[in-house]
Amino acid sequence: MSNTEVKQIEELTNKEYKYGFVTDIEADSLPKGLNEDIVRQLSQIKGEPEFLLNWRLKALRHWQKMKEPNWANIKYPPIDYQEISYYSAPKKKPQLKSLDEVDPELLETYEKLGISLNEQKMLAGVAVDAVFDSVSVATTFKAKLNEMGIIFCSFSEAVKNHPDLVKKYLGSVVPYTDNFFASLNSAVFSDGSFAYIPKGVRCPMELSTYFRINAANTGQFERTLIIADEGSYVSYLEGCTAPMRDENQLHAAVVELVALDNAQIKYSTVQNWYPGDKDGKGGIYNFVTKRGACRGVNSKISWTQVETGSAITWKYPGCILQGDNSIGEFYSVAITNNYQQADTGTKMIHLGKNTKSTIISKGISAGRGQNSYRGLVKVSKKADNARNFSQCDSLLIGDRCGAHTFPYLEINSPSAQIEHEATTSKIGEDQIFYLNQRGIDTENAIGLIVNGYVKEVLAELPMEFAVEATKLLSISLEGSVG
Amino acid sequence: MLEVINLHANVEGNEILKGINLKVNAGEIHAIMGPNGSGKSTFAQVLAGKEEYEVTDGEVIYEGKNLLDLSAEDRAREGLFLAFQYPIEIPGVSNTNLLKTALNEIRKYRGEEELDTMEFLSLIKNKMKLVELEESFLKRSVNEGFSGGEKKRNEIFQMAVLNPKLAILDETDSGLDIDALKIVANGVNQLKTKNNATIVVTHYQRLLNYIIPDFVHVLHKGKIVKSGGKELAYELEEKGYEWLKNGSEVLAD
Numbered sequence: 001m002s003n004t005e006v007k008q009i010e011e012l013t014n015k016e017y018k019y020g021f022v023t024d025i026e027a028d029s030l031p032k033g034l035n036e037d038i039v040r041q042l043s044q045i046k047g048e049p050e051f052l053l054n055w056r057l058k059a060l061r062h063w064q065k066m067k068e069p070n071w072a073n074i075k076y077p078p079i080d081y082q083e084i085s086y087y088s089a090p091k092k093k094p095q096l097k098s099l100d101e102v103d104p105e106l107l108e109t110y111e112k113l114g115i116s117l118n119e120q121k122m123l124a125g126v127a128v129d130a131v132f133d134s135v136s137v138a139t140t141f142k143a144k145l146n147e148m149g150i151i152f153c154s155f156s157e158a159v160k161n162h163p164d165l166v167k168k169y170l171g172s173v174v175p176y177t178d179n180f181f182a183s184l185n186s187a188v189f190s191d192g193s194f195a196y197i198p199k200g201v202r203c204p205m206e207l208s209t210y211f212r213i214n215a216a217n218t219g220q221f222e223r224t225l226i227i228a229d230e231g232s233y234v235s236y237l238e239g240c241t242a243p244m245r246d247e248n249q250l251h252a253a254v255v256e257l258v259a260l261d262n263a264q265i266k267y268s269t270v271q272n273w274y275p276g277d278k279d280g281k282g283g284i285y286n287f288v289t290k291r292g293a294c295r296g297v298n299s300k301i302s303w304t305q306v307e308t309g310s311a312i313t314w315k316y317p318g319c320i321l322q323g324d325n326s327i328g329e330f331y332s333v334a335i336t337n338n339y340q341q342a343d344t345g346t347k348m349i350h351l352g353k354n355t356k357s358t359i360i361s362k363g364i365s366a367g368r369g370q371n372s373y374r375g376l377v378k379v380s381k382k383a384d385n386a387r388n389f390s391q392c393d394s395l396l397i398g399d400r401c402g403a404h405t406f407p408y409l410e411i412n413s414p415s416a417q418i419e420h421e422a423t424t425s426k427i428g429e430d431q432i433f434y435l436n437q438r439g440i441d442t443e444n445a446i447g448l449i450v451n452g453y454v455k456e457v458l459a460e461l462p463m464e465f466a467v468e469a470t471k472l473l474s475i476s477l478e479g480s481v482g
Numbered sequence: 483m484l485e486v487i488n489l490h491a492n493v494e495g496n497e498i499l500k501g502i503n504l505k506v507n508a509g510e511i512h513a514i515m516g517p518n519g520s521g522k523s524t525f526a527q528v529l530a531g532k533e534e535y536e537v538t539d540g541e542v543i544y545e546g547k548n549l550l551d552l553s554a555e556d557r558a559r560e561g562l563f564l565a566f567q568y569p570i571e572i573p574g575v576s577n578t579n580l581l582k583t584a585l586n587e588i589r590k591y592r593g594e595e596e597l598d599t600m601e602f603l604s605l606i607k608n609k610m611k612l613v614e615l616e617e618s619f620l621k622r623s624v625n626e627g628f629s630g631g632e633k634k635r636n637e638i639f640q641m642a643v644l645n646p647k648l649a650i651l652d653e654t655d656s657g658l659d660i661d662a663l664k665i666v667a668n669g670v671n672q673l674k675t676k677n678n679a680t681i682v683v684t685h686y687q688r689l690l691n692y693i694i695p696d697f698v699h700v701l702h703k704g705k706i707v708k709s710g711g712k713e714l715a716y717e718l719e720e721k722g723y724e725w726l727k728n729g730s731e732v733l734a735d
Contacts, residue, residue, distance in 0.1 A: 429534075430570045436554035437530050437564050438584035438640065439591070448583055452574025452623070 030087040036060065039187055042087045048159055051167055059176035059186030066180045072343040073372040073404055074312050076285060079250055086188040086221075141205060151196040152207055155223050158194035165196055169227055173256040173293045173320070181252040181287040181314075185221050189254070192223035197232035197263075206462050207236045222253040228263035230296065235266040237462060251310075252287045261296030261323065266304070268461050270469055273309035280339025280368075283311025290317035291347075294326035294355075302329040303346065304460040306469045308476040311340060316374065318347030321355035321383075328357040331457040333469075335476050336369025336401070345375035345406075350386035350416070359390040362454050365401035366477055372404040379416040386416045395453050396426040397446070397477065425453075447474040483508050483679050484549075484648055489540035491528045498524045500704035501540070506648070509676040513690055513715060514683045516701035517723040522683045523567055525701065526652040530564040531557050545647070558584075559591035561647030565637035565654050572624040577636070580624050581606060581643050588644060609642040613669045631662035638669040649673075650681045655689035667692030687719040 030038055030045075039060050043053040068079070145152055151162060159166050176186035197203050228234050238255075251273070257265050267290075276283025286309075292301035303317040319328025330346035348357035363371040371394065379386045394403030405422055427449050435445035450473050451458075458466045484506040491499040498521045506512055516522050528535045529542065531554030542549040549557060572580070586596040597605065606620065613635040625633050634654055641649055651670065655663055670680065670693050682693055690698075690712065698714040699706045702723070708714065718725075 425573060428570070431572055433530075433532055433554060434566065434570045434572070435580070435584075437558050437566075438580065438644065439555055439558035439588040440584055441553075441555045441587070444583065444587070448575050448579065449572060452572070452576070452579070455574070 029085050032085050033082045034060070034084070034086060034188065038086055042188060045087060046156060046159075049163055051163075052159060052170075055171065055176065056187050059183050060188075062177050063180070063183035063187055066183060068180050072314055072374070073370065073406075074314060074341045074343050076312055076341075079285070081184070084250065087190065144204065148201050148204070149198040150201060150203055151194065153194055155189070155192040155194050155225065158225070162194070162196070165227065166194070166225070169225055169256065169258055171256075173258060173291045174254050174289050179289060182254050182289040185223060185252045185254045185289070189221045189223040192225075192253070194224070195226045195234065195236065197226075197228045197234045199229045200231045201229075202232065203234040207234060208238065220251045222251075224253070224255040225258075226256070226265060226267070227258045228260065228265050228299075230261045230263060232260075233264045233266075235268070235462065237268045237270075237465060239270040239272065249283075250285050250287070253289070255288070255290040255317075257290075257292035257301055259292065259294050259296060259299035259301050259326075262298045263296060264300045264302075265292060266302045267292070267317075268465065269303075269305040269307075270461075270465060270472070271305065271307045271309050271313070272472065274311075275309050275338065275340050276311040278338050280311070283340070284309065285312045286310040286314065287312075288315040290315065291320065292318070292328070293320045293322060294328060294352075295320075295322050296326070297323040297352075298325045299323050300327040300329075302331070302460065304331040304457065305333070305344075306457070306461070306472070307332070307334040307342060307344060308472055310342075313340075313342040313344050315344045316347055316376075318349065318376075319357065320349045320351065321357065321386075322351045323355075324352040325354045325356075326352055327355070329460075330357075330359045330361070330375075331460045332361045333364070333454045333457045333473070334362075334371055335364045335473065336366070336371045337476055338367040338369065340367075341370045343372040343374055345373045347376040348378070348388060350377075350379040350383040350388070350413075353382070353384045353386075355383055355386050357386075357388045359388070359392070360456055361390075361392045362457055363392075363394045363403055364397070364450060364453070364473075364477070365394065365403050366397035367401060369401045370404070371402065372406060374406040374408075376408040376410070377418060378410040379413050379418075381412045383413050384415050386413060388416075388418045390418075390420045392420075392422045393453070394422075394424045395450070396424070443474065443478065446477055450474070450477060483545060485541075485543045486529075487541045487543070489525075489528070489542060490538045491524060492536045492538055493524060493534065497538070498535075498704055499528065502701075502704070502706055504699065504706065506679050506681065508647075508679055510697065511674070511680045511682065511693060511695045513693075513695035513698045513712075514681060514701055514706075515685070515687070515698060515715065515718060518685065520701045521704040522685075522701050523652055526564060526567075526650045526681075526683050529557075529650060530554060530562065555587070556591070558644075559588045563641050563644055563646030563649045565634075565641060565649065565651045567653040567656065569625045569628075569633040569637055571626045571628075573626050575624050576621055577624055578606070578620045581640065584640075585643060606643055609639060612642050612672055613639045614665050615639055630657035631659065634658055634662065634666055635669075638666050638673075642669065642673055645673075647678050648681070649678065650683065652683045653685065654682070655684055655686065663689065664692060687715045690715045 273284040334342045365371040373392045377388045486504040489502040700708040
């Protein structure tokens with residue numbers, strides 16, 4: 001090899017490396033505070049088109065006139081929005097040499113969850129060999145998705161490469177005026193995921209399952225947009241059963257789903273953000289707006305969530321059932337242990353004829369946890385023959401926790417059929433003793449009861465995640481009974 | 483198999499058991515009788531390891547081990563089984579699931595291999611016949627919506643599957659009509675071998691017509707005041723507990 005050739009190769013490789021990691025404008029982070037300048041700078045750093053900057057600015061101006069909501073059944077100290085820095089360049093995690101350097105407590109949890117050794121290394125930020133199964137699997141699948149015309153990329157990439165799709169659908173389900181946290185997100189969202197499934201395509205794999213370990217750190221204001229074009233199907237999985245820590249206490253994400261005629265979207269979440277310590281210190285505040293529009297006829301959107309983490313969960317994934325015969329589903333398990341608080345539920349808005357919705361909510365409260373179900377079922381005048389079935393169950397472990405149910409019904413059509421069932425039960429010492437007497441220890445006894453209680457919801461999760469979620473539930477409730 | 487020596491126990495600060503002595507050998511059936519509030523159920527629960535009951539004095543040796551040092555689950559894994567007087571409902575947990583978990587926990591403890599689903603199913607289907615339960619019963623949640631008779635049959639069914647060394651039946655006859663009583667008693671008798679033992683706790687003599695005890699003990703005010711053969715049960719039926727209560731005053735003095 002000649003000297004020039006070597007030089008050329010070096011240049012090429014260096015070039016790729018250089019441009020792969022550095023943004024056009026040199027800025028590590030923006031100063032604290034939120035105003036128009038900040039939003040302009042943020043948009044400039046990200047190299048966004050004009051329409052997006054304008055949209056962000058409209059959101060900001062709207063947000064500045066809004067008040068933080070206080071109707072939820074949660075308590076937290078006031079948040080100073082001017083004390084937050086709204087952009088920082090993704091930092092590379094410090095690389096560790098081996099698992100020996102990782103917090104043993106964290107490793108123990110990975111072990112219990114049954115996460116593979118290689119994956120443990122990725123999650124904990126340990127350097128991994130170049131040949132790593134999941135990475136090559138991910139690459140193979142990306143090629144396959146491309147072939148089928150499926151777009152699956154970060155939100156920033158979508159803005160650069162598919163601005164028309166972003167422009168058409170961004171804010172079409174959750175407008176920037178929607179609520180305090182959605183408006184804030186609209187003004188300052190950092191990144192997130194984007195997926196588009198073309199007409200008639202059935203996405204052959206769970207999106208994000210294979211990518212979860214490689215996902216970039218998207219920060220505290222995440223934005224996700226998924227569009228299922230006519231006759232398509234996609235199952236999307238968000239989150240991870242492995243415990244997630246973040247320096248940012250406030251998280252305000254927005255997820256928008258659009259299902260056109262005969263399309264189906266299945267969106268599953270396993271949320272395990274840091275819940276704070278046993279005394280309730282620290283922990284993530286998770287204020288999320290998630291909504292799907294069943295825009296086309298016969299379309300269907302299912303939300304399945306397993307919420308075990310965060311100090312505060314404020315979240316109501318809903319469906320707007322616009323298309324005739326469209327279906328909305330919500331399956332939820334929410335656990336609050338120690339000092340965790342959750343106010344979560346759904347909104348089912350029936351607009352089209354013969355629309356159907358199902359709500360299955362299972363709250364579990366332990367320790368001093370407070371768990372509220374809040375759900376709205378609304379049937380408009382024109383929504384002939386709308387049907388809803390809601391079941392909201394609460395399970396209490398111990399006697400210092402609480403469960404609350406706030407169902408709201410707005411029925412404007414006489415042909416609507418609405419059913420609501422609710423139960424509250426308690427894991428008692430007598431049940432535990434009964435199981436102990438059959439040779440089952442207390443931890444497994446609680447696991448048995450809890451898994452029996454949530455099996456309807458877990459059945460909706462993709463198989464491998466259902467298995468992890470089952471273990472996660474047991475871990476989340478460890479030590480909750482004397 | 484079991485030796486209870488001077489056992490004292492408190493419930494919420496009140497002394498309920500005031501020095502019980504009892505010896506049970508393999509192959510024996512013991513009946514413990516006594517009026518309401520004499521401490522029969524407390525005795526059964528203390529042996530099973532209920533934490534709320536505080537043992538203040540005495541010893542219990544079970545198969546050479548100090549029983550009181552073991553957790554409730556380890557006692558069960560060592561082969562002690564309590565058929566509850568009031569079996570509790572556990573919604574969402576099927577009978578199959580409970581039994582499979584329990585059986586495998588016990589096998590694991592004993593260093594035996596866990597049963598796979600097929601082996602397990604054939605075992606339980608076999609045992610169900612013993613107490614005449616329908617197969618649809620397996621899918622139902624533990625004791626949820628069961629009639630009194632079904633609950634008691636379920637206890638004996640669990641006992642059949644878990645195959646304990648020492649079974650304690652706490653008022654298993656209460657709330658049973660005569661047909662159900664026969665089914666339950668028949669199940670217990672069929673499970674009897676020369677290697678296991680049974681303690682039948684009961685208020686009435688009725689059950690003892692079907693499960694014939696080798697020994698009968700009368701518990702009164704937390705003490706065994708009289709022991710004898712099965713004829714003692716007939717005597718009690720005839721004369722009532724008053725006869726012994728008076729006697730016990732004499733004994734206590």
